[in-house]
Amino acid sequence: MSEAARPEPIFCLEHVHLAYILEETRREVLRDVNFSLFPGQRFALYGPNGSGKTTLFRCITGLARPQRGLVRFHETIMRTEKDFLALRRNVGFVLQQADDQLFFPTVLEDVAFGPLNLGLAPEDARERALDTLASLELSGFENRLIHQLSGGEKKLISLAGVLAMKPEALLLDEPTNGLDSASRERLTEILRGLATPRIVISHDWDFLAQVATEYLTIQDGSLRRFSPSFAHAHLHAHPLGNEPHEH
DSSP: OOTTTSOOOSEEEEEEEEEEEETTEEEEEEEEEEEEEOTTOEEEEEOOTTSSHHHHHHHHTTSSOOSEEEEEETTEEOOSHHHHHHHHTTEEEEOSSGGGTOOSSBHHHHHHHHHHHTTOOHHHHHHHHHHHHHHTTOTTOTTSBGGGSOHHHHHHHHHHHHHTTOOSEEEEESTTTTOOHHHHHHHHHHHHTOOOOEEEEOSOHHHHHHHOSEEEEEETTEEEEOOGGGOOOOOOOSTTTTSOOOO
16 A cells, blocks of 8 residues: 555554653663554554553553653644543553443443543433443443452453443453453454454463454564564473564
C-alpha cells in the first residue's frame, strides 16, 4: 500500500523516552520508542517482567508522561490532560487486575459508567450496557453484585465496560492472568471475534497466537518487532528462556 493510500494511525509514539528515578538511581524504561497503530492491526507485546510493557500502555494513555518525545492521537499531539482524556475515550485500556477497574456495586452500573461519561442519556447508556453484555453472552449479569463475581467474570465485565464505549483500539494488559481454562477460552473467543485494533500484553503464547497477528517485544528499553515464527513455549535452561529468541 502506498503512503498516500495508507490510513492515518489511530495513535502513535514518536521518539519517546521515559525514565523512573528510584532511590537516586535513574532507570530508562523506554528508549527512543517509535510506534504507530493502524486500523486492522492486532499486536502481541511480549517481554520479561519489568521490561516496560505496562509502562508503554500508561505512556500511550497519558497515565505516565515521557521526558522526551510525544504521543499523537489521530495526528493531534497530546499535550494536556484534556487531550489525553479524548484519547482515553477512544482507546480502551483493560487493566491487568479487574478489581482496579470495577467501582460500582452492580454490573449494569459499572458497564454503563463509560457511556454516561461519553455524554449518553441514562436510558441510552443503560441500553448500550445491556447490548454490550448481550454481545459477550453475559445477559442476566446486569443485576449481579461485582464483589460476588468470580475472577473470570470480573475480567469479562471489565472488558464489557471498555467495549461499551465503542473504542477505536484496545490495550489489554495480561488479560488471561488468573483465569481458569473455561474463562480463558471464552475471552479468547470474544477477542477473536472483535475487529478492533489492539495491543495485547501476555506471556501466554497459545492465547497470543489466536488474538494477534504481529509481535512486539521490549528489550533494553527499545520496542522491537520480531517474527511470530520465533514465538514458542517450552522448558528452557539457558539465559534466553524468558525472551524472544531464535534456535
